[in-house]
Amino acid sequence: MFLAIDFQSDIPIYIQLKQQIIAGIARGELKEGEELPSVRQLAQDIGINLHTVNKAYSLLKDDGFILMDRRKGAVINSLENMAEDDFKFRLREEINPLIAQAFCKGMTEEELQLEIGEIYRSYSQGAER
Amino acid sequence: MFLAIDFQSDIPIYIQLKQQIIAGIARGELKEGEELPSVRQLAQDIGINLHTVNKAYSLLKDDGFILMDRRKGAVINSLENMAEDDFKFRLREEINPLIAQAFCKGMTEEELQLEIGEIYRSYSQGAER
DNA sequence: CATCTGTTATATAAAATCTATAACAACTAT
């Protein structure tokens, strides 16, 4: 598994889980229909509680990244179904403070775009829509 | 004052304070040498505790955005002194999850660049380096 | 000296995070 939880981080475990699974999807390592480990299995693997995993899965479900199935557990949704029109609004709110900081820290627009582009392509290369 | 704290937000007050002051600097509304309200004054204005403001100021100081002066209180640092070479590393870590999400949600690289550029320029227009 | 700075200390309350156990309904496989 590609999950690496940092227990010293100030980012809550369930958020780290959510972020890394989304990154896995974007990278193309987790494809449509693929099954995630059960909440109990993953919890045991990482050495955390079942509810912490469940919280991450619930958030991923609410955001359309996965589908929950009583039988098969958590299943990766299709990229088509993940697409969401009003996502730009939420993105703007979250990314705004980072850009303000980047400007103050002396990054030019070109540097920022370069950085963003590199990261974006590090994902889009693996997964195809 | 341009500060608008959302008490219902899941983002802690001291983080909101920090973000909005950085945004103010990036927008050019807060210029080098300008004095921020004292911790007591700002706390009273917003209706929060002195220590919550102090925590925000301390973080801003640690990150080089402001200078603390026993006499004058918190003073905006110069953009030159804010600049930091190893900032890109921290930025990458924080912005990475958002980009993965943007990709999954169907944003193309062009859309993302457009969005980023707009936000960046909304700052760089006001403040000149 | 009175009044303003930031700073430090202590105590408390409230909320978020994480864990621990247990149980339930739905499904699968032996």
Place this chain on the structure above:
DNA sequence: ATAGTTGTTATAGATTTTATATAACAGATG
């Protein structure tokens, strides 16, 4: 059928983070 999976729900407790309340101190200002 029954044992073993799923997710889900409920309850309880511990820990950490966040925010508040009060008080006091040193340094600077008028």
